[in-house]
Amino acid sequence: MKVKKVLSLGLAAVMAMSMLAACGNSDGETGGVTSSENVPTIDEIKVGEDYQDLTASIKVLTNRTDIVDTVYKRYADEFMKLYPNITVEYEGITDYEESLNLRLTNGDWGDLCFIPTSVNKNELSMYFTPLGDYDTLDPIYNFCTEKTYDGTVYGICNGGTASGVLYNKKVWADAGITELPATPEEFLDCLQKIKDNTDVEAPLYTNFSAGWPMGAWDAYIGIAATGNPDFMNNEIIHTKDPFAKQDDMTGPYAVYYTMYEAVARKLVEESPASSDWESSKNKMNKGEIGAMVLGSWAVQQCKEAGDTPDDVGYMPFPITVDGKRYAGAGGNYAFGINNQAAEDNQIAAMVYLKWLIEESSIYDDEGSIPALKSGDLPDALADFEGVELLSDNPPLEGEEDLFNEVNNESEVGINNNDYPDCEILEAALYGTRTLDEVMGEWNEKWSAAQESLGVEVNK
Amino acid sequence: MSNQISAAAKSEKTFAETFRSRKVQRLLVIFTFMLVPMALLIIFTYVPFGKMVQFSFYQMKYSGPRKFVGLKNYIDVFQRSECFKSLFVSVYYMGGALVQLALALFFATLMVFKVRGSAVFKGAMFFPYLICGIAVGFIFKFFYARGFVLDSLLQMAGMDIEKIPYWLENQSINNISLVATSVWRYTGQNMILFLGAMMSVDAELYEAASLDGANKWHQFRYIILPSIKSIVVLNMILSISGSLSAFEPPYVITNGTMGTGTYFVIMNRLAHENQKVGLACAMAIVLLGIIILCTVAQKLFFKYAFDDGTSDESKAAVRRRRKAERAVVKGGAR
Numbered sequence: 001m002k003v004k005k006v007l008s009l010g011l012a013a014v015m016a017m018s019m020l021a022a023c024g025n026s027d028g029e030t031g032g033v034t035s036s037e038n039v040p041t042i043d044e045i046k047v048g049e050d051y052q053d054l055t056a057s058i059k060v061l062t063n064r065t066d067i068v069d070t071v072y073k074r075y076a077d078e079f080m081k082l083y084p085n086i087t088v089e090y091e092g093i094t095d096y097e098e099s100l101n102l103r104l105t106n107g108d109w110g111d112l113c114f115i116p117t118s119v120n121k122n123e124l125s126m127y128f129t130p131l132g133d134y135d136t137l138d139p140i141y142n143f144c145t146e147k148t149y150d151g152t153v154y155g156i157c158n159g160g161t162a163s164g165v166l167y168n169k170k171v172w173a174d175a176g177i178t179e180l181p182a183t184p185e186e187f188l189d190c191l192q193k194i195k196d197n198t199d200v201e202a203p204l205y206t207n208f209s210a211g212w213p214m215g216a217w218d219a220y221i222g223i224a225a226t227g228n229p230d231f232m233n234n235e236i237i238h239t240k241d242p243f244a245k246q247d248d249m250t251g252p253y254a255v256y257y258t259m260y261e262a263v264a265r266k267l268v269e270e271s272p273a274s275s276d277w278e279s280s281k282n283k284m285n286k287g288e289i290g291a292m293v294l295g296s297w298a299v300q301q302c303k304e305a306g307d308t309p310d311d312v313g314y315m316p317f318p319i320t321v322d323g324k325r326y327a328g329a330g331g332n333y334a335f336g337i338n339n340q341a342a343e344d345n346q347i348a349a350m351v352y353l354k355w356l357i358e359e360s361s362i363y364d365d366e367g368s369i370p371a372l373k374s375g376d377l378p379d380a381l382a383d384f385e386g387v388e389l390l391s392d393n394p395p396l397e398g399e400e401d402l403f404n405e406v407n408n409e410s411e412v413g414i415n416n417n418d419y420p421d422c423e424i425l426e427a428a429l430y431g432t433r434t435l436d437e438v439m440g441e442w443n444e445k446w447s448a449a450q451e452s453l454g455v456e457v458n459k
Numbered sequence: 460m461s462n463q464i465s466a467a468a469k470s471e472k473t474f475a476e477t478f479r480s481r482k483v484q485r486l487l488v489i490f491t492f493m494l495v496p497m498a499l500l501i502i503f504t505y506v507p508f509g510k511m512v513q514f515s516f517y518q519m520k521y522s523g524p525r526k527f528v529g530l531k532n533y534i535d536v537f538q539r540s541e542c543f544k545s546l547f548v549s550v551y552y553m554g555g556a557l558v559q560l561a562l563a564l565f566f567a568t569l570m571v572f573k574v575r576g577s578a579v580f581k582g583a584m585f586f587p588y589l590i591c592g593i594a595v596g597f598i599f600k601f602f603y604a605r606g607f608v609l610d611s612l613l614q615m616a617g618m619d620i621e622k623i624p625y626w627l628e629n630q631s632i633n634n635i636s637l638v639a640t641s642v643w644r645y646t647g648q649n650m651i652l653f654l655g656a657m658m659s660v661d662a663e664l665y666e667a668a669s670l671d672g673a674n675k676w677h678q679f680r681y682i683i684l685p686s687i688k689s690i691v692v693l694n695m696i697l698s699i700s701g702s703l704s705a706f707e708p709p710y711v712i713t714n715g716t717m718g719t720g721t722y723f724v725i726m727n728r729l730a731h732e733n734q735k736v737g738l739a740c741a742m743a744i745v746l747l748g749i750i751i752l753c754t755v756a757q758k759l760f761f762k763y764a765f766d767d768g769t770s771d772e773s774k775a776a777v778r779r780r781r782k783a784e785r786a787v788v789k790g791g792a793r
Contacts, residue, residue, distance in 0.1 A: 209600070408733045413732055413733060418714075418732075419732070429628070
């Protein structure tokens with residue numbers, strides 16, 4: 001009986017909610033569209049000078065429920081000292097992507113949010129205020145391409161991350177290494193030094209047994225190995241034998257060479273099949289592991305896994321292209337402003353956004369690449385000084401799916417299948433095949449896929 | 460005229476009557492009761508299977524357009540070296556299945572004679588079967604890891620770590636390590652099946668046999684084994700087809716690396732990581748064919764060896780008896 005009552009109550013509540021949501025939706029559609037005409041672009045605003053007399057109260061949505069009441073509140077307080085008439089209020093949402101997808105459709109969600117990744121580029125203008133032209137904003141901010149549609153920027157990334165190699169600073173110093181390696185061969189020499197001069201468990205820990213850390217090596221074959229932002233999405237599809245050895249030791253071959261040789265020279269853990277991801281984070285922190293090849297998201301996890309977070313460092317992948325170093329980088333969640341909100345709120349949100357990404361300490365606190373191109377790198381990425389950070393260009397129009405098609409058809413499985421990377425390690429471990437044989441096979445498969453899909457191949 | 464009328468009335472009457480008749484009613488009841496299970500069977504088994512057969516003729520991903528390619532997928536299955544190499548891995552699992560059946564028979568026989576605490580043993584032996592396969596995989600991942608459970612135990616027993624092989628890495632034993640996990644898991648279940656069959660043997664037979672001076676081995680050989688022959692054959696067929704489709708141990712413990720990829724692991728990789736759904740469906744159909752072949756071959760073998768596994772005498776024994784009978788008849792005639 002009780003259960004029934006609760007159920008019927010719940011049902012009633014759900015119905016009431018959906019009706020409310022429906023009302024909100026129609027309101028938003030009628031009221032919102034006209035109100036963004038006098039909103040400036042973000043580059044026109046001078047923080048601290050403009051709009052001092054604007055009175056508004058804005059709500060900012062975030063997924064960071066862990067710091068919404070501490071760090072983020074501090075930013076809001078600092079800003080409100082500067083702009084006493086604007087009130088900034090944060091709301092943390094646990095199930096961010098899902099809830100925001102629902103809330104976006106009803107225009108009344110707040111004023112500033114992280115744009116959910118599920119919003120397609122062509123839908124951006126339905127929900128978000130234009131922040132400026134791509135040509136104007138791109139020289140100022142990093143990762144502008146990610147939320148640009150038709151030459152207009154609708155979101156600015158809250159900083160970004162770069163991909164490199166995790167290492168333990170203390171271990172490397174103890175081994176007598178003073179300069180970080182810049183080529184695969186130097187990297188292998190460093191690992192050898194670590195093996196000879198220290199008593200770590202493994203100079204390089206592969207995490208083979210978990211599978212996906214092997215697939216993580218694929219992330220470096222693009223920008224880090226070629227310095228070419230078009231390589232991953234455009235060129236590799238049309239290249240004949242992309243995995244072939246280059247004389248200057250760049251390109252995908254150089255990345256896999258690093259892995260193959262590290263295994264062949266026994267610079268990795270004793271038994272890769274027995275490796276364990278969870279405990280490896282602690283070993284990285286304690287200095288029982290010299291290096292791990294993983295994305296920058298792993299840095300924070302390794303720092304938190306032990307008592308010596310300062311020993312965990314992150315360096316660019318050791319490949320030099322024509323004397324220059326490159327690292328792939330991508331943006332975090334992008335900020336977007338609600339185009340259905342009142343005009344004053346939109347302006348206030350934009351002022352706060354500009355202050356947050358340009359003047360606050362947010363990127364030092366989060367250890368990510370700042371949104372401003374002129375900003376300094378955080379301490380966590382200090383080793384990336386002088387390394388050019390690039391993000392992959394989007395594929396050409398009409399070829400959006402081509403990379404996936406060639407990738408799947410060939411079964412080379414870059415960034416989606418860990419097994420081919422595992423095979424490189426196996427070949428090195430058992431000594432059954434040379435790297436040239438493995439790469440030759442990949443090239444063959446790649447060519448066969450290009451042929452069967454009728455892809456134009458540049459010789 | 461009157462004849463015609465009566466005929467029409469008769470036929471009309473027969474329709475109502477036939478409907479109410481016992482025979483039709485019975486058919487109706489059968490049909491209605493069958494409706495639900497048949498619908499479930501068709502919707503959840505035959506329609507998906509039909510779809511799979513259909514997919515195997517297409518080049519397709521889960522989403523996006525499909526292209527009819529005829530038998531190309533099947534030709535590919537037979538041309539790809541890894542598909543059939545992976546069947547070779549199944550030979551390990553078949554070997555494991557035999558060991559598992561022997562162990563299960565052994566333990567079941569022990570239990571059937573009065574053993575103290577047999578309920579506890581039964582429970583302990585059956586327990587692994589209750590753990591889900593993925594969990595078993597994780598247990599053994601740590602069990603076999605270098606320097607973990609198994610290595611520590613062996614070291615405690617005085618073995619030198621240098622002499623202990625790498626259980627998951629050494630290609631001459633890693634498949635055996637994996638097979639051992641599935642033996643560990645299924646022995647208890649097989650044992651319970653055997654035990655169930657053995658319970659139905661009349662206990663007086665043992666008594667009579669022991670009065671005649673038969674020891675436990677004789678009792679097993681001449682009383683128990685012939686009585687549970689059909690269960691043994693069933694278990695054998697299930698284990699062999701099970702070993703052809705082994706999936707969980709290699710998938711969880713080694714992810715099919717280092718030469719432990721079974722047919723299912725390869726199939727899963729093609730379907731999900733490379734999105735070649737059509738090819739994977741063709742592989743599934745080919746495997747189905749192989750399993751049918753194996754089952755038929757086993758059936759024929761047991762039919763020849765044990766007379767379809769249900770009669771008490773084997774074909775050879777029957778032939779011997781017939782021969783002896785004929786000799787007696789001949790002798791009598793003379």
